[in-house]
Amino acid sequence: MSVGIVSYGAYIPRYRIKLDDIAKVWGDDAEILKSGLMVFEKSFPDVDEDTATIAVEAARSAVRRAGIDAQRIGAVYTGSESHPYAVKPTSTIVAEAVGATPVLTAADFEFACKAGTAAVQTCMGLVASGMIDLGMAIGSDVAQGAPGDALEYTAAAGGVAFIIGSKESEITAIIEDTYSFTTDTPDFWRREGMPYPEHGGRFTGEPGYFKHVTNAARGLMEKMNTKPEDYDFAVFHQPNGKFPSRAASMLGFSKEQIKPGLVVPRLGNTYSGSCMMGIAATLDQAKPGDRIFATAFGSGAGADAFSITVTDRIEEIRNSAPKVEELLANPIYADYAKYARHKGKIKLA
Amino acid sequence: MITMSVPRFWRKQIARYNLVGTYCKTCNEYFYPPRNVCPTCRRDGQIGEHKFNGNGELITYTVIHTAAEGFEGQTPYVLGIVQLEEGPRLTSQIVGDPKEMHIGMKVRPVFRRLGQSGERGMIYYGTKFVPA
Numbered sequence: 001m002s003v004g005i006v007s008y009g010a011y012i013p014r015y016r017i018k019l020d021d022i023a024k025v026w027g028d029d030a031e032i033l034k035s036g037l038m039v040f041e042k043s044f045p046d047v048d049e050d051t052a053t054i055a056v057e058a059a060r061s062a063v064r065r066a067g068i069d070a071q072r073i074g075a076v077y078t079g080s081e082s083h084p085y086a087v088k089p090t091s092t093i094v095a096e097a098v099g100a101t102p103v104l105t106a107a108d109f110e111f112a113c114k115a116g117t118a119a120v121q122t123c124m125g126l127v128a129s130g131m132i133d134l135g136m137a138i139g140s141d142v143a144q145g146a147p148g149d150a151l152e153y154t155a156a157a158g159g160v161a162f163i164i165g166s167k168e169s170e171i172t173a174i175i176e177d178t179y180s181f182t183t184d185t186p187d188f189w190r191r192e193g194m195p196y197p198e199h200g201g202r203f204t205g206e207p208g209y210f211k212h213v214t215n216a217a218r219g220l221m222e223k224m225n226t227k228p229e230d231y232d233f234a235v236f237h238q239p240n241g242k243f244p245s246r247a248a249s250m251l252g253f254s255k256e257q258i259k260p261g262l263v264v265p266r267l268g269n270t271y272s273g274s275c276m277m278g279i280a281a282t283l284d285q286a287k288p289g290d291r292i293f294a295t296a297f298g299s300g301a302g303a304d305a306f307s308i309t310v311t312d313r314i315e316e317i318r319n320s321a322p323k324v325e326e327l328l329a330n331p332i333y334a335d336y337a338k339y340a341r342h343k344g345k346i347k348l349a
Numbered sequence: 350m351i352t353m354s355v356p357r358f359w360r361k362q363i364a365r366y367n368l369v370g371t372y373c374k375t376c377n378e379y380f381y382p383p384r385n386v387c388p389t390c391r392r393d394g395q396i397g398e399h400k401f402n403g404n405g406e407l408i409t410y411t412v413i414h415t416a417a418e419g420f421e422g423q424t425p426y427v428l429g430i431v432q433l434e435e436g437p438r439l440t441s442q443i444v445g446d447p448k449e450m451h452i453g454m455k456v457r458p459v460f461r462r463l464g465q466s467g468e469r470g471m472i473y474y475g476t477k478f479v480p481a
Contacts, residue, residue, distance in 0.1 A: 046444065046461075047422060047423050048423070048442075048444070048461040048462040048463075048477070049461060049462070050462060050472075052472075052474060053459075053460050053461050053462060053474065056460040056474075057459065057460055060460070084472055085472070093474060096362070096363070096366055097366045097367065097460055097474070099367060341422065348421055348422060
């Protein structure tokens with residue numbers, strides 16, 4: 001039995017801030033930052049948007065794209081590192097707002113930037129076992145970066161929802177297999193009650209991102225006996241533009257393979273939405289029969305790799321909801337003051 | 350801060366999230382917020398549930414510069430009366446630049462935060478409108 005993505009939906013808030021405007025506030029050199037990070041601007045939420053509203057918009061797009069009867073959804077899992085409540089699931093809000101309640105299971109996931117793909121894997125298991133008909137996995141974030149911290153240059157807002165199912169006539173992209181690599185690595189954390197995350201400096205690159213991404217990716221290709229040339233496209237978690245490009249070249253994937261999914265230069269890092277946004281942007285362009293290799297990474301740390309094959313169904317559903325490129329178009333540019341206000345960095349008395 | 354009680358918001362939650370209203374099968378009139386009795390047909394009315402798709406038109410609007418408690422961080426913002434395609438009119442915040450608003454503008458619904466009961470209380474979600 002095949003399991004796969006029945007439908008997908010994305011959402012990106014319209015507001016953008018250019019890295020130049022952030023650098024100006026902190027006295028940093030914008031040119032060095034832009035060439036180092038390969039990120040030029042990032043999205044941020046409106047004053048009344050948060051992880052839950054973004055998740056709902058993405059989820060509604062996914063339901064609309066394939067004309068799904070939301071009552072068939074038996075599980076909603078929302079992955080995020082910025083859930084609006086410490087206790088009260090975002091997934092209950094999403095389930096109610098898409099009309100999937102009350103007969104379903106729901107929970108929130110947290111695994112830094114890969115909570116969304118952990119939700120995808122959980123839905124795959126539930127669907128494959130026959131426990132549920134359809135499952136919804138969401139990665140959504142209004143990512144936090146402390147004022148002046150390096151993370152502030154990339155932490156962005158956006159979300160993606162996948163509806164996972166097993167009816168062959170409905171599957172848009174078959175998930176052939178998945179493979180995960182997880183260790184206890186102190187590269188990034190946020191303690192309860194703290195507004196901003198901390199990062200463990202030297203653990204960020206090699207011991208965090210590259211070790212986990214390459215091990216998960218190589219593990220999946222060994223398990224499936226595939227190689228980079230077997231894939232038309234590849235997506236790697238994109239905390240900036242440089243890391244996924246380097247991971248791709250370390251593994252033997254070309255620049256052309258990662259190009260359609262590499263949205264981070266104009267979007268920033270949407271954390272739990274990041275890798276899923278890359279997959280969504282690739283699905284927006286893929287042809288039936290194309291194969292996509294994807295690896296998400298979450299600090300803490302772990303990586304989830306997926307091997308995906310696009311089916312004929314993509315042509316039928318693709319245009320029924322906004323594409324990632326459409327969501328990136330027509331941004332509203334704002335300065336740091338407006339960004340700080342929207343992100344709640346200015347406290348009113 | 351919104352002073353609405355948690356149960357009061359919860360009772361209207363489905364209507365606010367998904368624009369669920371009612372309509373009278375007898376006279377074919379639509380209601381939002383939902384009515385349990387048709388004001389025209391009275392006891393002859395037959396009320397059924399109706400989910401509005403939310404597309405509508407801006408009938409009139411005002412720009413708020415001096416906000417009520419809890420909305421200070423959003424000024425200037427737009428409050429408008431939206432007429433849904435099926436007929437009912439409702440008051441809602443219209444998301445967007447006040448300079449872009451005009452009477453007769455087509456609008457579509459979005460899911461947003463409506464408010465919260467302070468830092469410790471519930472967050473209230475529901476429908477607002479954006480230019481279509």
